[in-house]
Amino acid sequence: MTFDTIIVGGSFAGLSVALYLARARRSVLVLDTGLPRNRFAAASHGFFAQDGSDPTAMLETMRGQVAVYPTVQFRDLKAMDAAHDEDGFRVTLENGEAVTGARLLLAFGVNDILPELPGLAERWGKTVIHCPYCHGYEFSGKRLGVLNLSPMSAHQATLIPEWGPTTFFLNGGTIEPELAAKLDERGVTIEHELVDRLVGEGTSLSAIRLRNGVEQPIEALFIGPRNRFNSDIAERLGCAIEDGPLGSVVTVDEMKATNVAGVYAAGDITRMGHTVTFACADGVMAALAIHRSLVFGDQPS
Template structure:
Protein backbone atom coordinates (compact mmCIF):
# COMPACT_ATOMS: atom_id res chain seq x y z
CA UNK A 1 0.00 0.00 0.00
CA UNK A 2 1.51 3.37 -0.95
CA UNK A 3 2.22 6.03 1.63
CA UNK A 4 0.09 9.13 1.49
CA UNK A 5 3.34 11.07 1.25
CA UNK A 6 7.06 10.46 1.28
CA UNK A 7 9.17 13.33 2.58
CA UNK A 8 12.72 13.19 1.26
CA UNK A 9 14.96 15.01 3.72
CA UNK A 10 14.54 15.06 7.48
CA UNK A 11 16.06 18.40 8.40
CA UNK A 12 14.06 21.46 9.45
CA UNK A 13 11.93 21.86 6.31
CA UNK A 14 11.21 18.16 5.99
CA UNK A 15 10.37 17.82 9.69
CA UNK A 16 7.99 20.75 9.49
CA UNK A 17 6.22 19.38 6.39
CA UNK A 18 5.96 15.94 7.97
CA UNK A 19 4.45 17.39 11.16
CA UNK A 20 1.50 18.89 9.29
CA UNK A 21 0.78 15.63 7.48
CA UNK A 22 1.16 13.64 10.70
CA UNK A 23 -1.32 15.88 12.47
CA UNK A 24 -3.75 15.21 9.64
CA UNK A 25 -3.31 11.50 10.51
CA UNK A 26 -1.80 10.69 7.13
CA UNK A 27 0.51 7.72 6.68
CA UNK A 28 3.89 9.18 5.83
CA UNK A 29 7.51 8.19 5.49
CA UNK A 30 10.52 10.45 6.06
CA UNK A 31 13.74 9.41 4.30
CA UNK A 32 16.83 11.10 5.70
CA UNK A 33 20.58 10.51 5.47
CA UNK A 34 21.54 12.91 8.29
CA UNK A 35 23.48 15.53 6.31
CA UNK A 36 21.98 18.84 7.53
CA UNK A 37 23.53 21.88 5.89
CA UNK A 38 24.22 23.62 9.22
CA UNK A 39 25.78 20.61 10.93
CA UNK A 40 29.12 22.46 11.03
CA UNK A 41 27.77 25.33 13.15
CA UNK A 42 28.04 25.28 16.94
CA UNK A 43 24.87 27.33 17.44
CA UNK A 44 21.80 28.40 15.49
CA UNK A 45 20.42 31.92 15.77
CA UNK A 46 17.37 33.89 14.74
CA UNK A 47 14.72 31.18 15.20
CA UNK A 48 12.18 32.19 17.84
CA UNK A 49 12.32 30.03 20.96
CA UNK A 50 15.53 28.31 19.87
CA UNK A 51 18.05 31.17 19.64
CA UNK A 52 21.58 30.05 20.50
CA UNK A 53 20.83 26.33 20.65
CA UNK A 54 22.95 23.71 18.92
CA UNK A 55 21.48 22.84 15.50
CA UNK A 56 21.54 19.11 16.17
CA UNK A 57 19.61 19.64 19.42
CA UNK A 58 16.86 21.54 17.59
CA UNK A 59 16.62 18.84 14.92
CA UNK A 60 16.73 15.97 17.45
CA UNK A 61 13.93 17.46 19.55
CA UNK A 62 11.81 18.05 16.44
CA UNK A 63 12.35 14.48 15.25
CA UNK A 64 11.33 13.11 18.66
CA UNK A 65 8.16 15.21 18.58
CA UNK A 66 7.32 14.01 15.08
CA UNK A 67 7.85 10.33 15.86
CA UNK A 68 5.26 10.49 18.65
CA UNK A 69 2.64 10.46 15.90
CA UNK A 70 1.70 6.84 15.13
CA UNK A 71 1.31 7.29 11.36
CA UNK A 72 4.93 8.41 10.88
CA UNK A 73 7.78 6.15 9.77
CA UNK A 74 11.43 7.20 9.58
CA UNK A 75 14.04 5.66 7.30
CA UNK A 76 17.75 6.42 7.62
CA UNK A 77 18.74 5.98 4.02
CA UNK A 78 19.60 7.83 0.80
CA UNK A 79 16.94 8.33 -1.87
CA UNK A 80 18.68 7.60 -5.17
CA UNK A 81 15.91 7.62 -7.76
CA UNK A 82 12.42 9.09 -8.01
CA UNK A 83 9.79 8.94 -10.72
CA UNK A 84 6.14 8.51 -11.51
CA UNK A 85 3.12 10.79 -11.50
CA UNK A 86 0.58 12.07 -8.99
CA UNK A 87 -0.90 9.25 -6.87
CA UNK A 88 1.74 6.85 -8.24
CA UNK A 89 5.24 8.04 -7.33
CA UNK A 90 8.15 5.72 -6.64
CA UNK A 91 11.32 6.40 -4.66
CA UNK A 92 14.26 4.00 -4.73
CA UNK A 93 16.65 4.06 -1.78
CA UNK A 94 20.17 2.77 -1.39
CA UNK A 95 19.36 0.13 1.23
CA UNK A 96 15.59 -0.42 1.20
CA UNK A 97 14.68 -0.62 -2.46
CA UNK A 98 11.58 0.85 -4.07
CA UNK A 99 8.84 2.64 -2.11
CA UNK A 100 5.62 4.21 -3.37
CA UNK A 101 3.56 7.26 -2.40
CA UNK A 102 0.69 9.39 -3.62
CA UNK A 103 2.57 12.63 -2.93
CA UNK A 104 6.21 13.64 -2.58
CA UNK A 105 7.75 16.45 -0.54
CA UNK A 106 11.31 17.30 -1.58
CA UNK A 107 13.26 18.78 1.33
CA UNK A 108 16.53 17.88 -0.34
CA UNK A 109 18.78 20.57 1.07
CA UNK A 110 21.95 21.82 -0.59
CA UNK A 111 25.66 21.18 -0.37
CA UNK A 112 28.13 24.06 -0.13
CA UNK A 113 31.19 24.12 -2.37
CA UNK A 114 33.74 26.20 -0.46
CA UNK A 115 36.62 28.19 -1.94
CA UNK A 116 39.90 26.29 -2.03
CA UNK A 117 41.78 28.18 0.68
CA UNK A 118 43.96 26.40 3.21
CA UNK A 119 42.34 26.43 6.65
CA UNK A 120 38.86 27.41 5.49
CA UNK A 121 37.01 24.09 5.56
CA UNK A 122 37.93 23.18 9.14
CA UNK A 123 36.73 26.59 10.40
CA UNK A 124 33.47 26.60 8.43
CA UNK A 125 30.57 27.26 10.79
CA UNK A 126 32.94 28.04 13.68
CA UNK A 127 34.74 31.26 12.77
CA UNK A 128 33.90 31.43 9.06
CA UNK A 129 30.28 31.97 8.05
CA UNK A 130 28.01 32.87 5.16
CA UNK A 131 25.02 34.50 6.94
CA UNK A 132 25.46 37.65 9.04
CA UNK A 133 21.94 37.35 10.45
CA UNK A 134 22.82 33.92 11.80
CA UNK A 135 26.28 34.68 13.20
CA UNK A 136 27.15 38.37 12.92
CA UNK A 137 25.84 39.51 16.32
CA UNK A 138 28.10 37.14 18.24
CA UNK A 139 31.20 38.80 16.77
CA UNK A 140 30.46 41.69 19.13
CA UNK A 141 31.26 44.40 16.57
CA UNK A 142 34.81 43.13 16.12
CA UNK A 143 36.76 43.36 12.88
CA UNK A 144 35.24 41.33 10.05
CA UNK A 145 36.63 40.21 6.70
CA UNK A 146 34.68 39.18 3.62
CA UNK A 147 36.67 36.85 1.39
CA UNK A 148 35.33 37.38 -2.12
CA UNK A 149 34.32 34.24 -4.00
CA UNK A 150 32.40 36.01 -6.81
CA UNK A 151 30.86 39.39 -7.59
CA UNK A 152 28.00 38.42 -5.25
CA UNK A 153 30.39 39.04 -2.35
CA UNK A 154 29.71 42.76 -2.82
CA UNK A 155 26.33 42.16 -1.19
CA UNK A 156 27.95 40.68 1.91
CA UNK A 157 30.52 43.47 2.11
CA UNK A 158 27.82 46.17 1.99
CA UNK A 159 25.72 44.48 4.69
CA UNK A 160 28.37 43.54 7.21
CA UNK A 161 29.41 46.99 8.51
CA UNK A 162 26.27 46.85 10.68
CA UNK A 163 28.00 44.02 12.58
CA UNK A 164 31.58 45.34 12.69
CA UNK A 165 34.35 47.15 10.84
CA UNK A 166 34.54 45.34 7.51
CA UNK A 167 37.35 44.58 5.07
CA UNK A 168 36.62 43.14 1.62
CA UNK A 169 39.33 40.74 0.44
CA UNK A 170 39.06 40.85 -3.36
CA UNK A 171 41.14 37.67 -3.54
CA UNK A 172 41.48 37.88 -7.32
CA UNK A 173 37.75 37.16 -7.81
CA UNK A 174 36.50 40.48 -9.19
CA UNK A 175 37.34 44.17 -9.45
CA UNK A 176 34.72 46.64 -8.19
CA UNK A 177 33.70 49.30 -10.71
CA UNK A 178 33.52 52.98 -9.80
CA UNK A 179 29.93 52.78 -8.60
CA UNK A 180 30.72 49.80 -6.39
CA UNK A 181 33.83 51.49 -5.03
CA UNK A 182 31.68 54.45 -4.01
CA UNK A 183 29.16 52.17 -2.35
CA UNK A 184 31.90 50.45 -0.38
CA UNK A 185 33.39 53.78 0.64
CA UNK A 186 29.99 55.06 1.77
CA UNK A 187 29.66 52.00 4.02
CA UNK A 188 33.18 52.39 5.41
CA UNK A 189 34.44 49.13 3.90
CA UNK A 190 38.20 48.74 3.50
CA UNK A 191 39.37 47.04 0.31
CA UNK A 192 42.26 44.58 0.41
CA UNK A 193 43.43 43.53 -3.10
CA UNK A 194 45.98 40.89 -2.04
CA UNK A 195 45.42 37.19 -2.60
CA UNK A 196 44.51 35.16 0.49
CA UNK A 197 46.94 32.29 0.98
CA UNK A 198 45.68 30.64 4.15
CA UNK A 199 43.52 31.01 7.25
CA UNK A 200 45.10 30.21 10.59
CA UNK A 201 44.38 30.49 14.32
CA UNK A 202 40.80 31.63 14.99
CA UNK A 203 40.29 33.87 11.96
CA UNK A 204 43.70 35.13 10.84
CA UNK A 205 44.30 35.71 7.15
CA UNK A 206 47.80 35.11 5.79
CA UNK A 207 48.83 36.61 2.45
CA UNK A 208 51.41 35.40 -0.06
CA UNK A 209 53.90 38.01 1.19
CA UNK A 210 53.76 36.45 4.67
CA UNK A 211 51.85 39.25 6.35
CA UNK A 212 48.84 38.40 8.49
CA UNK A 213 45.65 40.23 9.50
CA UNK A 214 43.52 39.10 12.45
CA UNK A 215 39.72 39.24 12.59
CA UNK A 216 36.88 38.37 14.94
CA UNK A 217 35.25 36.39 12.15
CA UNK A 218 35.23 35.82 8.41
CA UNK A 219 32.44 35.62 5.85
CA UNK A 220 32.46 33.92 2.47
CA UNK A 221 29.76 32.94 -0.01
CA UNK A 222 29.95 29.24 -0.90
CA UNK A 223 28.59 27.87 -4.17
CA UNK A 224 25.55 25.81 -3.17
CA UNK A 225 23.96 23.09 -5.25
CA UNK A 226 20.93 20.89 -4.66
CA UNK A 227 22.12 17.85 -2.77
CA UNK A 228 20.60 15.20 -5.07
CA UNK A 229 19.27 15.08 -8.67
CA UNK A 230 15.82 13.82 -7.62
CA UNK A 231 13.98 16.98 -8.69
CA UNK A 232 15.41 16.75 -12.21
CA UNK A 233 14.56 13.02 -12.35
CA UNK A 234 10.94 13.88 -11.59
CA UNK A 235 10.90 16.62 -14.22
CA UNK A 236 10.65 19.56 -11.81
CA UNK A 237 11.62 22.89 -13.32
CA UNK A 238 14.51 24.79 -11.73
CA UNK A 239 14.95 28.54 -11.30
CA UNK A 240 18.42 29.86 -12.08
CA UNK A 241 18.04 33.59 -11.47
CA UNK A 242 19.37 33.71 -7.90
CA UNK A 243 22.58 32.73 -6.12
CA UNK A 244 22.13 29.11 -7.17
CA UNK A 245 19.59 26.98 -9.07
CA UNK A 246 16.54 26.20 -6.92
CA UNK A 247 13.46 24.06 -7.44
CA UNK A 248 10.70 26.26 -8.83
CA UNK A 249 7.58 26.33 -6.64
CA UNK A 250 4.37 28.30 -6.42
CA UNK A 251 2.67 29.88 -3.41
CA UNK A 252 1.74 26.46 -1.99
CA UNK A 253 5.28 25.12 -2.54
CA UNK A 254 4.05 22.76 -5.24
CA UNK A 255 6.59 22.28 -8.02
CA UNK A 256 5.88 22.28 -11.74
CA UNK A 257 5.10 18.55 -11.37
CA UNK A 258 1.64 17.94 -9.95
CA UNK A 259 1.77 16.19 -6.60
CA UNK A 260 5.41 17.07 -5.90
CA UNK A 261 6.12 19.78 -3.32
CA UNK A 262 9.48 21.28 -2.39
CA UNK A 263 10.71 23.29 0.60
CA UNK A 264 13.85 24.37 2.39
CA UNK A 265 17.13 25.57 0.90
CA UNK A 266 16.67 23.52 -2.28
CA UNK A 267 13.56 25.57 -3.05
CA UNK A 268 14.61 28.99 -1.76
CA UNK A 269 18.02 30.71 -2.07
CA UNK A 270 18.33 31.45 1.64
CA UNK A 271 19.88 29.50 4.49
CA UNK A 272 17.61 30.04 7.49
CA UNK A 273 16.08 27.58 9.94
CA UNK A 274 13.05 29.84 10.38
CA UNK A 275 12.41 30.08 6.64
CA UNK A 276 12.90 26.34 6.19
CA UNK A 277 10.39 25.57 8.95
CA UNK A 278 7.88 28.05 7.53
CA UNK A 279 8.17 26.72 3.99
CA UNK A 280 7.91 23.15 5.27
CA UNK A 281 4.70 24.04 7.07
CA UNK A 282 3.22 25.41 3.84
CA UNK A 283 4.35 22.39 1.82
CA UNK A 284 2.93 19.90 4.32
CA UNK A 285 -0.44 21.62 4.53
CA UNK A 286 -0.66 21.96 0.75
CA UNK A 287 0.30 18.31 0.20
CA UNK A 288 -2.45 17.24 2.60
CA UNK A 289 -5.07 19.45 0.97
CA UNK A 290 -4.14 18.13 -2.46
CA UNK A 291 -4.85 14.62 -1.18
CA UNK A 292 -8.27 15.73 0.03
CA UNK A 293 -9.56 17.96 -2.72
CA UNK A 294 -8.04 16.39 -5.82
CA UNK A 295 -9.45 13.06 -4.73
CA UNK A 296 -12.86 14.70 -4.28
CA UNK A 297 -12.67 16.23 -7.75
CA UNK A 298 -11.61 13.00 -9.46
Protein backbone atom coordinates in the same frame (compact mmCIF):
# COMPACT_ATOMS: atom_id res chain seq x y z
CA MET B 1 1.88 -0.14 1.54
CA THR B 2 1.44 3.13 -0.30
CA PHE B 3 2.17 6.07 2.00
CA ASP B 4 0.08 9.20 1.67
CA THR B 5 3.36 11.11 1.37
CA ILE B 6 7.02 10.26 1.05
CA ILE B 7 9.36 12.97 2.32
CA VAL B 8 12.89 13.09 0.89
CA GLY B 9 14.98 14.90 3.53
CA GLY B 10 14.00 14.81 7.20
CA SER B 11 15.45 18.08 8.50
CA PHE B 12 13.76 21.42 9.28
CA ALA B 13 11.55 21.57 6.17
CA GLY B 14 10.83 17.84 5.88
CA LEU B 15 10.03 17.31 9.57
CA SER B 16 7.66 20.30 9.54
CA VAL B 17 5.74 18.64 6.69
CA ALA B 18 5.74 15.34 8.59
CA LEU B 19 4.37 16.95 11.77
CA TYR B 20 1.45 18.65 10.03
CA LEU B 21 0.52 15.59 7.94
CA ALA B 22 0.78 13.36 11.01
CA ARG B 23 -1.58 15.69 12.84
CA ALA B 24 -3.95 15.32 9.88
CA ARG B 25 -3.76 11.54 10.55
CA ARG B 26 -2.02 10.81 7.26
CA SER B 27 0.66 8.17 6.69
CA VAL B 28 4.13 9.56 6.07
CA LEU B 29 7.51 8.03 5.33
CA VAL B 30 10.53 10.25 6.09
CA LEU B 31 13.76 9.38 4.28
CA ASP B 32 16.86 11.06 5.65
CA THR B 33 20.65 10.83 5.40
CA GLY B 34 21.28 12.93 8.54
CA LEU B 35 23.38 15.71 7.00
CA PRO B 36 21.54 19.02 7.60
CA ARG B 37 23.26 22.06 6.12
CA ASN B 38 23.96 23.82 9.43
CA ARG B 39 25.62 20.80 11.07
CA PHE B 40 28.96 22.69 11.03
CA ALA B 41 27.65 25.33 13.47
CA ALA B 42 27.61 24.79 17.25
CA ALA B 43 24.63 27.11 17.68
CA SER B 44 21.65 28.12 15.54
CA HIS B 45 20.34 31.66 15.88
CA GLY B 46 17.19 33.56 14.97
CA PHE B 47 14.60 30.80 15.36
CA PHE B 48 12.23 31.74 18.16
CA ALA B 49 12.32 29.60 21.32
CA GLN B 50 15.58 28.03 20.11
CA ASP B 51 17.89 31.04 19.72
CA GLY B 52 21.43 29.79 20.45
CA SER B 53 20.48 26.09 20.52
CA ASP B 54 22.64 23.31 19.11
CA PRO B 55 21.13 22.55 15.66
CA THR B 56 21.67 18.81 16.10
CA ALA B 57 19.77 18.88 19.40
CA MET B 58 16.97 20.91 17.78
CA LEU B 59 16.56 18.29 15.06
CA GLU B 60 16.64 15.45 17.59
CA THR B 61 13.82 17.15 19.50
CA MET B 62 11.83 17.76 16.31
CA ARG B 63 12.28 14.17 15.17
CA GLY B 64 11.31 12.86 18.60
CA GLN B 65 8.14 14.95 18.58
CA VAL B 66 7.20 13.73 15.10
CA ALA B 67 7.98 10.10 16.00
CA VAL B 68 5.23 10.17 18.66
CA TYR B 69 2.59 10.08 15.90
CA PRO B 70 1.73 6.51 14.90
CA THR B 71 1.29 7.23 11.18
CA VAL B 72 4.92 8.36 10.69
CA GLN B 73 7.77 6.05 9.75
CA PHE B 74 11.45 6.93 9.39
CA ARG B 75 14.08 5.28 7.19
CA ASP B 76 17.61 6.63 7.54
CA LEU B 77 18.40 5.90 3.91
CA LYS B 78 19.18 7.92 0.81
CA ALA B 79 16.52 8.28 -1.86
CA MET B 80 18.29 7.61 -5.16
CA ASP B 81 15.53 8.08 -7.70
CA ALA B 82 11.81 8.70 -8.00
CA ALA B 83 9.33 8.08 -10.80
CA HIS B 84 5.58 8.03 -11.38
CA ASP B 85 3.79 4.73 -11.06
CA GLU B 86 0.13 3.74 -10.89
CA ASP B 87 -0.10 4.47 -7.13
CA GLY B 88 1.64 7.84 -7.34
CA PHE B 89 5.41 7.78 -6.95
CA ARG B 90 7.94 5.02 -6.60
CA VAL B 91 11.11 6.02 -4.74
CA THR B 92 14.19 3.83 -5.00
CA LEU B 93 16.40 3.71 -1.90
CA GLU B 94 20.16 3.30 -1.68
CA ASN B 95 19.76 -0.33 -0.54
CA GLY B 96 17.80 -1.16 -3.71
CA GLU B 97 14.38 -1.27 -2.04
CA ALA B 98 11.50 0.75 -3.46
CA VAL B 99 8.74 2.55 -1.54
CA THR B 100 5.58 4.15 -2.90
CA GLY B 101 3.68 7.27 -1.97
CA ALA B 102 0.65 9.11 -3.33
CA ARG B 103 2.49 12.41 -2.96
CA LEU B 104 6.16 13.32 -2.88
CA LEU B 105 7.75 16.10 -0.86
CA LEU B 106 11.31 17.14 -1.74
CA ALA B 107 13.28 18.76 1.09
CA PHE B 108 16.75 17.36 0.47
CA GLY B 109 18.54 20.69 0.97
CA VAL B 110 21.70 22.09 -0.55
CA ASN B 111 25.40 21.97 0.22
CA ASP B 112 27.94 24.78 0.04
CA ILE B 113 30.85 24.79 -2.39
CA LEU B 114 33.64 26.21 -0.25
CA PRO B 115 36.65 27.94 -1.83
CA GLU B 116 39.84 25.89 -1.63
CA LEU B 117 41.90 28.03 0.72
CA PRO B 118 44.10 26.51 3.44
CA GLY B 119 42.45 26.86 6.87
CA LEU B 120 38.96 27.66 5.53
CA ALA B 121 37.00 24.37 5.48
CA GLU B 122 37.67 23.48 9.13
CA ARG B 123 36.41 26.94 10.24
CA TRP B 124 33.16 26.78 8.21
CA GLY B 125 30.17 27.53 10.45
CA LYS B 126 32.43 28.71 13.29
CA THR B 127 34.64 31.65 12.27
CA VAL B 128 33.99 31.41 8.50
CA ILE B 129 30.32 32.24 8.07
CA HIS B 130 27.87 33.27 5.37
CA CYS B 131 24.83 34.72 7.13
CA PRO B 132 25.37 37.78 9.35
CA TYR B 133 21.85 37.47 10.79
CA CYS B 134 22.64 33.90 11.92
CA HIS B 135 26.15 34.41 13.30
CA GLY B 136 27.21 38.06 12.95
CA TYR B 137 26.01 39.21 16.37
CA GLU B 138 28.51 36.90 18.12
CA PHE B 139 31.33 38.88 16.43
CA SER B 140 29.94 42.32 17.26
CA GLY B 141 32.62 45.00 17.11
CA LYS B 142 35.36 42.51 16.10
CA ARG B 143 37.57 42.89 13.03
CA LEU B 144 35.70 41.25 10.18
CA GLY B 145 36.61 40.18 6.65
CA VAL B 146 34.66 39.43 3.48
CA LEU B 147 36.27 37.21 0.83
CA ASN B 148 35.56 38.05 -2.80
CA LEU B 149 34.01 34.99 -4.42
CA SER B 150 31.45 36.42 -6.84
CA PRO B 151 29.80 39.72 -7.84
CA MET B 152 27.55 39.22 -4.76
CA SER B 153 30.56 39.51 -2.44
CA ALA B 154 30.92 43.29 -2.81
CA HIS B 155 27.28 43.67 -1.78
CA GLN B 156 27.93 41.43 1.23
CA ALA B 157 30.91 43.67 2.10
CA THR B 158 28.70 46.78 2.10
CA LEU B 159 26.42 45.16 4.71
CA ILE B 160 28.96 43.67 7.12
CA PRO B 161 30.14 46.98 8.70
CA GLU B 162 26.79 46.85 10.59
CA TRP B 163 28.54 44.26 12.79
CA GLY B 164 32.15 45.50 12.93
CA PRO B 165 35.07 47.14 11.07
CA THR B 166 35.37 45.35 7.73
CA THR B 167 38.08 44.48 5.22
CA PHE B 168 37.10 43.27 1.74
CA PHE B 169 39.68 40.81 0.37
CA LEU B 170 39.54 41.18 -3.41
CA ASN B 171 41.83 38.14 -3.83
CA GLY B 172 42.71 38.73 -7.47
CA GLY B 173 39.27 40.05 -8.45
CA THR B 174 38.32 43.49 -9.64
CA ILE B 175 35.71 45.93 -8.43
CA GLU B 176 33.60 48.52 -10.28
CA PRO B 177 34.52 52.12 -9.27
CA GLU B 178 30.92 52.80 -8.08
CA LEU B 179 31.04 49.76 -5.76
CA ALA B 180 34.51 50.75 -4.51
CA ALA B 181 33.12 54.21 -3.73
CA LYS B 182 30.15 52.66 -1.91
CA LEU B 183 32.50 50.48 0.16
CA ASP B 184 34.60 53.53 0.96
CA GLU B 185 31.45 55.35 2.09
CA ARG B 186 30.70 52.41 4.39
CA GLY B 187 34.22 52.56 5.85
CA VAL B 188 35.30 49.22 4.30
CA THR B 189 39.03 48.71 3.66
CA ILE B 190 39.78 47.05 0.31
CA GLU B 191 42.72 44.61 0.34
CA HIS B 192 44.13 43.95 -3.16
CA GLU B 193 46.83 41.38 -2.29
CA LEU B 194 46.08 37.68 -2.90
CA VAL B 195 45.02 35.62 0.12
CA ASP B 196 47.36 32.77 1.14
CA ARG B 197 45.64 31.12 4.14
CA LEU B 198 43.57 31.56 7.29
CA VAL B 199 45.48 31.65 10.59
CA GLY B 200 44.36 30.97 14.18
CA GLU B 201 44.28 28.55 17.10
CA GLY B 202 41.94 25.57 16.49
CA THR B 203 38.82 26.82 14.71
CA SER B 204 39.25 30.39 15.94
CA LEU B 205 40.53 32.95 13.46
CA SER B 206 43.17 35.56 14.25
CA ALA B 207 44.33 36.69 10.79
CA ILE B 208 44.29 36.32 7.05
CA ARG B 209 47.81 35.72 5.75
CA LEU B 210 48.42 37.36 2.38
CA ARG B 211 50.75 36.10 -0.35
CA ASN B 212 53.20 38.91 0.48
CA GLY B 213 53.53 37.48 4.02
CA VAL B 214 51.55 40.24 5.74
CA GLU B 215 48.94 39.06 8.26
CA GLN B 216 45.71 41.08 8.42
CA PRO B 217 44.10 40.64 11.88
CA ILE B 218 40.53 39.28 11.39
CA GLU B 219 38.28 37.39 13.81
CA ALA B 220 35.54 36.26 11.43
CA LEU B 221 35.48 35.87 7.65
CA PHE B 222 32.22 36.16 5.71
CA ILE B 223 31.87 34.29 2.43
CA GLY B 224 28.97 33.86 0.01
CA PRO B 225 29.67 30.43 -1.50
CA ARG B 226 27.67 28.92 -4.35
CA ASN B 227 25.54 25.94 -3.39
CA ARG B 228 24.21 22.86 -5.15
CA PHE B 229 21.31 20.44 -4.56
CA ASN B 230 22.04 17.40 -2.39
CA SER B 231 20.10 15.23 -4.86
CA ASP B 232 19.22 15.21 -8.57
CA ILE B 233 15.73 13.78 -7.91
CA ALA B 234 13.97 17.06 -8.76
CA GLU B 235 15.63 17.12 -12.19
CA ARG B 236 14.91 13.42 -12.72
CA LEU B 237 11.21 13.98 -12.03
CA GLY B 238 11.10 16.87 -14.53
CA CYS B 239 10.62 19.64 -11.96
CA ALA B 240 11.28 23.12 -13.34
CA ILE B 241 14.52 24.57 -11.96
CA GLU B 242 15.60 28.24 -12.00
CA ASP B 243 19.06 29.77 -11.71
CA GLY B 244 19.50 31.83 -8.54
CA PRO B 245 22.49 34.13 -7.88
CA LEU B 246 24.24 31.45 -5.78
CA GLY B 247 22.74 28.21 -7.10
CA SER B 248 19.72 26.44 -8.55
CA VAL B 249 16.21 26.75 -7.07
CA VAL B 250 13.25 24.38 -7.61
CA THR B 251 10.36 26.41 -9.01
CA VAL B 252 7.30 26.24 -6.73
CA ASP B 253 4.03 28.14 -6.47
CA GLU B 254 2.91 29.91 -3.29
CA MET B 255 1.66 26.57 -1.89
CA LYS B 256 5.06 24.91 -2.58
CA ALA B 257 3.75 22.78 -5.48
CA THR B 258 6.20 22.12 -8.30
CA ASN B 259 5.16 21.98 -11.96
CA VAL B 260 4.95 18.15 -11.66
CA ALA B 261 1.52 17.15 -10.31
CA GLY B 262 1.80 15.50 -6.90
CA VAL B 263 5.36 16.72 -6.26
CA TYR B 264 5.91 19.47 -3.66
CA ALA B 265 9.17 21.01 -2.45
CA ALA B 266 10.23 23.00 0.62
CA GLY B 267 13.21 24.54 2.35
CA ASP B 268 16.53 25.74 0.96
CA ILE B 269 16.02 24.06 -2.44
CA THR B 270 13.03 26.34 -3.14
CA ARG B 271 14.26 29.78 -2.17
CA MET B 272 17.15 32.23 -2.07
CA GLY B 273 16.94 33.36 1.60
CA HIS B 274 17.99 30.33 3.65
CA THR B 275 17.02 30.09 7.33
CA VAL B 276 15.55 27.50 9.68
CA THR B 277 12.46 29.69 10.10
CA PHE B 278 11.82 29.85 6.35
CA ALA B 279 12.43 26.08 5.98
CA CYS B 280 9.91 25.26 8.73
CA ALA B 281 7.35 27.72 7.33
CA ASP B 282 7.78 26.24 3.85
CA GLY B 283 7.18 22.80 5.32
CA VAL B 284 3.94 23.88 6.98
CA MET B 285 2.69 25.45 3.74
CA ALA B 286 3.59 22.36 1.71
CA ALA B 287 1.86 20.09 4.23
CA LEU B 288 -1.36 22.10 3.98
CA ALA B 289 -1.22 21.93 0.18
CA ILE B 290 -0.49 18.18 0.20
CA HIS B 291 -3.30 17.50 2.64
CA ARG B 292 -5.79 19.47 0.56
CA SER B 293 -4.71 17.62 -2.57
CA LEU B 294 -5.16 14.26 -0.78
CA VAL B 295 -8.66 15.26 0.31
CA PHE B 296 -9.89 17.09 -2.76
CA GLY B 297 -7.80 15.40 -5.46
CA ASP B 298 -4.86 16.45 -7.59
CA GLN B 299 -3.70 13.13 -8.88
CA PRO B 300 -0.17 12.91 -10.23
CA SER B 301 -0.20 12.99 -14.03
